[in-house]
Amino acid sequence: MQELIEFLAKSLVEAPDAVQVFSKDTRRTTILKLQVAPEDMGRVIGKHGRVASAMRSLLNVAARHENRDVILEID
Numbered sequence: 001m002q003e004l005i006e007f008l009a010k011s012l013v014e015a016p017d018a019v020q021v022f023s024k025d026t027r028r029t030t031i032l033k034l035q036v037a038p039e040d041m042g043r044v045i046g047k048h049g050r051v052a053s054a055m056r057s058l059l060n061v062a063a064r065h066e067n068r069d070v071i072l073e074i075d
Helices: 002-012 038-045 047-064
Strands: 020-025 029-035 069-074
Touching: 002 020, 002 029, 002 038, 002 047, 038 047, 038 069, 047 069
Parallel strands: 029 069
Antiparallel strands: 020 029
């Protein structure tokens, strides 16, 4: 799942080298923290949060196969 978010973010931004994804696992939940360059923040979030919402939807579909809950935080 971490690779999925990293791939999507690098496809959206102008500075793909600045994309970092950190993962923290708890008992039933995985928390993914996405960091991008400040000038690319708008590209990752999108108008009215639509891009971020779409990324979370794809992440939730991927997480269902592993029976885990996933939270995506964008810094």
